[in-house]
Structure formats: C-alpha cells, structure tokens
Amino acid sequence: MGARPMSAGVWGLIVLLSLVWGGSFFLTEIILTGMGPLTLVTGRVGIAAVGLWVVIAIRGESLPRFGWIWLGLLAMGALNNVIPFSLISWGQTRIDSGVASILNATTPLFAVLVAHVFTQDEKLTVPRMVGVCCGVAGVAVLIGPNAITGLGDWREGALLGQCAGLAGALSYALAGVFGRRLRGLSPLVAATGMLTGSTILMVPISMIVEQPQAGPFPGLVPLAAVTAIALVCTAFAYLLYFRILARAGATNLLLVTLLIPVSALFLGSAFLGEAITPNALIGIGMIGAGLLAVDGRLMLLLYKPSTSSGA
Template sequence: MSTRPMTSVEWGLLLVLSLLWGGSFLFNGILVRELPPFTIVTARVGLAAIALWVIVRLSGHAVPRSRDAWLAFFGMGVMNNIIPFSLIVWGQTHIASGLASILNATTPLFAVIVAHVLTQDEKMTGSRLAGVLVGFLGVALMIGPSVLSDLGTDVLAQLAVLGAAFSYSLAGIFGRRFRRMGLPPLLPAAGQVTASALLMLPVALVVDRPWTLAMPSAEAWAALLGLALLATALAYVIFFRILATAGATNLMLVTFLIPVSAILLGALVLGEVLAPKHFAGMALIALGLAAIDGRVLRMFSDKRRAVDA
C-alpha cells in the first residue's frame, strides 16, 4: 500500500531526485543567458530521449509498441512536461522566482487532495495533511516571506504556476498506470521525454527559430548536457522508480526538497551565504516530512503506551 511509510531506499532516492532537480536551477541559470526557453526545453527532453533509448537498447528491454503504452507516454509528457514547463516559464516572466518556487511547492497539497479523490490506496490522513502544511511553510520561510508581498499582483502568472503544480499532481496519479502495465521505470522515462520532445519541437521551431541563434558557448553546452542527462534522463528513471513503489503523494514531497537542494548547491558551488531563515525553513521541512512519514510519531506513541502500561 502506498500509504505506508517510505523505506530508507525510497527516501534516499527522493533526496537524490531533489539534488538532480535542484541542480537544474544552476544549469538553467547558465542556459537562459544564451538560449530562449522553448529551445532549452526541447533540447533538454530531446537529448534525454536519445540517451534513454540508448540505455534501453543496451539493457535489452523491448521497445513498447502498443497503442495504449504510447498514448500513456504522450499523456504523461503533456501533464508532467509540456503543461508545467510552459506555465512556469511564462509565469516567471511576470513574477519573482522565489514566489514561483513557493507556489510550485503547493504540489504536495494538490497531490494529497487529488490522490484522496482519485485513488483507493492513497487516502488523506491527518498527519499527512499536517506534514504537507508544515513543509509548505518551511519552503515559504526558507525562500523568504518578503516575496509574498507580490502575492496580490500578476494574478494570472501566479495562477499559471499553481496550474503547473496541479498538473504535476495529476501526472503523479496518471503515471501509476505504468506499473500496472508491467513497464520498468526506464521505459516510461524514455517514452515520456520522447513524447515531450515531439510535441515541443514544432513550438521551438516556430517561436524561437533556433537556426538564427548564435552557437552556444562551451559552458552552455556543458550545462545543457547536465540538464538533459542528469536533471532529466536520470531524474525521470528515479521518478518512475519512486512512483511505482511509494505512490504519487510521497513522490510529490520532492518539491519541498528541491529548494533545499538548490540553496545548498548554491552555497557549495557558487559560494552563496546561508542565512538563519534557510536553516529554520529546512528544520520545518524536516518536521513536515517526519509527520508525513509517520514513523517518528508512532515511535513516541508506542513509548507513551509502554509507559502507561
């Protein structure tokens, strides 16, 4: 049952996934100086698709040929890549990245509600909902309450980022079907980014006209490879591995950890200074995750019952 506490392996994979996606902020920060957004997204998913199909070939997996599998790949690509990527890119042209990060951290809130309505084995519990709320507050505190001063302006842009978070939560529920199809995590990862690349390519060609752009620098090429191979190809293999065993609501907790990873990587790689609010926010996120996991609460409850007995 996916309402069970995650195992130590699943928590480890979730942390690795947050590091990979947190690192994508570093890669994107380099790329946006030289390339337009749709070109970055198309190159990201296209290179990831090539890498993953090479691995599929080398691993001996059969390429799915059924209509149902490919319809699911395209559905997942739309909900997990096309819609959220596009909404977030557009939203961030109007609102600060800090506010966008807080709004994106509502993904677990949406996931808890959507999973409660659409599934039988991921129902909402009091501790899970409380943990999600505490984790969300931790993200808001860590990024900084000052960004909330813009909460009433650019409402459409804010709704766009919230729409992206909702789309991610739907994708988590939708992606559960790949386990029922008997597909190993490598195949949905490859299929999803392939579908996304096919859908994004005409958009990039029409909007960005990439053939008119200057040749990217060596630094940009390195960032693009990191974004495609690490933050996309490897990340989605881990994504579908966690989804298959731990469930959608547990998987969506990664959105709490991504800002933590991004801030820590900024401190380690770019020499950025950590402020007290960062540590306070991380502590709240840890508390929220502990409440969602449930084992710490059960441990204290068991000790209390033992004392009472």
C-alpha cells in the same frame, strides 16, 4: 488509516532526486538568456530522450509496441513535461527563481488532493495534510522574506507568472497519479517512452510559436546548460522518478519538491560559500517536521494502539 512509513532506501532516492532537480531552476535562468521557454523545453526533453535511447540500445531493452501504452506515455509526457516545464519556464520570465521554488513546492498539496480523489490507497489524512502545509510554509521561511513578498506582487506580469507556476505544480500532481498506470514498465522504459512522447509534442509547438529554426543560434553557454539540464536533471532524474513512484506512490514521490530548496541551500553553502541564515534553519526544521508527518513515522511514535487478545 495512516500513511505507511517509507524505507530508508526510498528516502535516499527522494533526497538524491531533490539534489538533481534542485539545479534545474538555476540552469533554467542561464538557458533563458539565449532561447525562449518553449525552445528550452524542446531541447531539454529531446536531448534527454536521445540519451535514454542510447542507454536502451546498450542494455538491449526495447520499448512497447502496443498503441494504448504509447497513448499513456504521450499523456504522461504532456502532464509531466510539456505542460509543467513550459508553464514554469515561461513563469520564470516574469518571477524570480525563489518565488518559482515556493510555487513548485505546492505540488505535494495538489498531490494529496488529487490522490485522494483518484486513488483508493492514498487517501487524504489529517497528518498528511498538516505535514504538507507545514512543509510548504517551511519552504517559504527558508527562501526568505523577499520571495514571500514576491508572492504578493499583483502586477499583471508577476501574477500571470505565479498562476503559471501553480498550474505547473497541479500538472505535476496529476502526472504523479496518472503515472501509476505505467508501473508495469521498467523505470528506463517508462522514462524513455515519456520523454519521447514529450519530444513529439514539443517540436511542432516550439517551431510554430517561437520559431527557433529562424535563428539566431544560441550561444555555447545556454547550449551547455540545456545539455546538462537534459541529461542530468531530466533523463537521470526520471529514472529515479519512476523507481520512487513504483515503490512509494504519488504523494510520497512529490515530497521531493519540498526538499529541492533545502538541497539548493546546502549546495550553495558547500560550493559557493553562501551563509546559512537562522531563517533557513527554521525553515529546514519546519520542512523536516512536515515530512515526518506525511511519512507517518511521527504518528506511529506518538500513537501506538494497544493490542488486545481476541477470543
């Protein structure tokens, strides 16, 4: 059975999420000039959690009090924040952001496989797999030959950074499937609980491993970047994340990682005057074709089963 096409509203949310998350790689590069990757992650999830608790209080909502739900939120926080944020941030100390973007774009590949194994309604189909592979190849073409060459860098530091990026992508895929268990919660409650759980896990880890409490104190620029990545690229982004997950499923949700480089490209063109190269246009076309294949709309256009009247 083919994938059910997504509505225009869901696609709009996915594009918006890609724009929001697209800035996180750039902000991470800035933040890492003033603090370690684990401290970065702690600040990111902690500030985001505080921001969402304020929203919870204003709206008069409350978080669940049952222990098993909080275990689920802690697990979701580990899979969706603690593990991938830490691995990808650490990886970016050894590889550049272009390579990190390509590795992050493998998330839908892992999502297709993980969803096939652990779900009943998101099974692997040929169009879906072909579409994801086409999309990942399109990301590589869009970002350019330098990043593709970087993928073949087998120096120990670069190789470890690439492995960290792939492990982070796998963790995101597992989180997308696990997060289906939280679909009974509102996006605000789910995001707040997950980020609170992430903060509880990250504070002792960062204090023991990197000891930011011992100083030196980060400068104003890294602190401003942490605040931005926390409130916009994390708190607001996860409100969108859980809304899309409830409406479109794990595999479709994680297509956003294919669109993040496209968003970064157009943002750079619009605000920084960066040129859009022929390679970029080819890559965008490949990503678009891949998204259509995964969505299922293309297959519905190419193959329309004939209807027959039954007795």
